Amino acid sequence: MSYKKAVLFPCNPATTRGEATRLSSSKDKIVYTNGRTIIIRDLKNPSLVTSYSGHVQNATVARISPSGYYCASGDVTGTVRIWDIVGEDQTLKGEYKVISGPIKDLEWDGESKRIIAVGDGREKFGHAFIADSGSSTGEIIGHSKVVNAVAIRHQRPFRAATGGDDATIVFHQGAPYKYDKTIKTHTKFVQDIKYAPSGDHFASVGSDSKIFLFDGKTGDMLSEITDSPHAGSIMACSWSQDSKLFATSSVDCTVKLWDVETRKAVNTWTVGSGVPYQQVGNTWTEGDEIVSLSMSGDLNIFDKRTGDKPVRVLQGPSKPITAAAALQDSSFIAGLGDGRVASFSGSEYSYIGGTGHSTLVSGIAVSAGGKIFSAGYDDQVREIEPNVSSFVQASFSTASQPRSIAIAADSTVFVAEINGVEAIRSNQRVFELQPKFTPSAVAASGSVVADQKVRLYNWDGKALKEVAVLDSNKGAISALAFSPDGSLLAAGDSSGKVILYDAKERKLITSRWTFHSGRVHSLAWTADGRHCASGSLDTHVYIWSVEKPTRNIAIKNAAAGGVSAVFWLAPSKLASAGADGCVRTWDITFHA
Incomplete structure (x- = not known):
């Protein structure tokens, strides 16, 4: 008797109320975490799914290197693992304990050589290191509280920006990375920072519902975007490949598209109403699809050109599967740890409607x-x-x-x-x-x-x-x-x-x-x-x-x-x- 792996039906991202959930993308693939498992799924081909479960404790963020060969993932213990995504074996390239607490975000530089990981640590809130050896390549300082986000300019001269619970953005020059200045524009937690692919700008968003644009090389603030503001905390932002547009996701249950040149909102998508529809993470794929994550775990896919609703919603378990049974025609039904029941038929999940269970x-x-x-x-x-x-x-x-x-x-x-x-x-x-x-x-x-x-x-x-x-x-x-x-x-x-x-x-x-x-x-x-x-x-x-x-x-x-x-x-x-x-x-x- 023998076996071989067949199709993997992936979970959706795990979410935590009041916290941003990190999504990332590489070409048409999106990357996210759920418990100890990291999922890489292709939006164009649903059957192409990769899972990785090498972490001993829950993973918090994962990003594929610009080269496309490796993935770096961080967990709640402050450990970063770098592993091969090309081969079947998922060979471990390196494992480094970088801070003493949970990693909230990490980022590769444009050469796929250096990584900055940030989070909650006792001695420091971030660490810059060489992916091959783990040796330090500068220092990430200037924050007094948990650092939630990091962004690296992918062009030389390298720059890095970090944002945290102390409501400040710290701008670093590199490499090696060193402190340059502290930017005090936000009045509440900074939730996300992203560099445009061109490296000309970076944007920051936060719990104060504010959006700021900065010069990518100098870190100078260019403007605050005040047109058609979000009504709640903004948890994530991401850029289009041409660096002319960026999207923001907010707990006001909306996703907004912004034009960098005019500083105006181009489109607003309302996903729903209530806590399950709060938007807590997003990413913009090279295939030009905007993916925003609902608190319920649903992945909402938007087309920048059309509509006021998602063009597609990917549902799936975001909590543990606690019971399951086969149905006809290779479909199945699964009960979850949050009381929901999901059925799978064809190529997608759908949730059972009506009054269901309130717990496991x-x-x-x-x-x-x-x-x-x-x-x-x-x-x-x-x-x-x-x-x-x-x-x-x-x-x-x-x-x-x-x-x-x-x-x-x-x-x-x-x-x-x-x-x-x-x-x-x-x-x-x-x-x-x-x-x-x-x-x-x-x-x-x-x-x-x-x-x-x-x-x-x-x-x-x-x-x-x-x-x-x-x-x-x-x-x-x-x-x-x-x-x-x-x-x-x-x-x-x-x-x-x-x-x-x-x-x-x-x-x-x-x-x-x-x-x-x-x-x-x-x-x-x-x-x-x-x-x-x-x-x-x-x-x-x-x-x-x-x-x-x-x-x-x-x-x-x-x-x-x-x-x-x-x-x-x-x-x-x-x-x-x-x-x-x-x-x-x-x-x-x-x-x-």
Whole structure:
């Protein structure tokens, strides 16, 4: 048995209220971070997506070098990693601890040789260094608080500008970089600074809703742009390739386009209203697309020539995927850590409409007839319309917090909760089991239901009757799955073991599926019942063989932060989803 990587369905950027989120671009590719994962995605070709998960802690910013060969990424510990984006191996070129706290922004110089990283440190707020060696190439000084943004002039003579929470911009000459002057134009936090590609100007924006233009060589202020101002903090700015226009994104839910020569607003796009539509980051690609990030995680793409709305909106998970299931035609549905449910069909995500969950989705189940149910930590079980567009208006309130959900052959929905197991039909409770133990997982096949330690029950449509207890698992049961014909039962536990039982004979088949080192979160059987996949907190996915229990396929590091769901999209195509919000697919080859 063997595997190879297939398509990656990327997460969207993670956002934090009140903070700017760094987006960057190289040609038609945009670059951003979500947790420990860095995503590079091509806007022209959605199938071209690269992910990188080399950071030990959450990444905060990533930028591709002007040469296009390397990416530099910073994280919350003050570490910068420089890695190869051309090869499959993503070879690490260098790792440097540059400041003692989170990196807020970093920038390459025009020669792809030097980097300036800025953020929150105890001894200093920024560091300039050589990408190859990590040796210092000047000093970044002059600020008294966190530095939020840095911009470097890509032409010689090199210049750099930094802006921070002390409401000042510090202008540096280089290289090596040295302090030149402090510019006190803003009255609140400086959120972003960007140099025009020509190097003639740079712009600054801040929480005071002000925009300033400066001379790129001298750092002298040229003007404040006061035409048609934003009504809220401006979080980001970016330039067109011809340096004649620049765009700004604001928490007033608008994106504005400015003409440098006239100092006037050329266009204003209103994305929506309310916190989810606050604009917290942007970038302008070489393909002339303006990409602005909403607080909700949506990537809004604008055409500078047209309209008052985005021409395209890229939706996708910006929080961890906590539950997922396959649908028809290689599509799937995923529940997120923020309570939203997203469906993927064709080439794009869309969110399920209507009244959904208010917090983490703990389980999703799909019946043989295509009915979809979700359970959440808001103590609700909800049904989703068959066309996967919106939640059914009615819902069922559970007696306690749901942990797992399963559907029997008669369409009864079983919910394993902290205090018991409930059987639901047509949003009505038809039976409630209140055991002395705490249920932690549930699976259903035909009229047989299994829950923790592993207890088998017969379901007659009215009540559950215990018929057997299978106790080969040593840890608490965390995932259960019947094979498609109901003859086999796989049980994963908190110690990382997967035990295979004969559900008909009610006996142990094998206890040798033991390679996980963390809690097993999900189990999924192939349609023929010959193989079972498991996903775990240890970030790995294993595919086990029933006929040859000692043989397996190990997919290591399948998701940074842990794998929360595995499911089969086709007989030989496995999908895994996890804490980084990405869904990765794998082409599996089963040898005879």
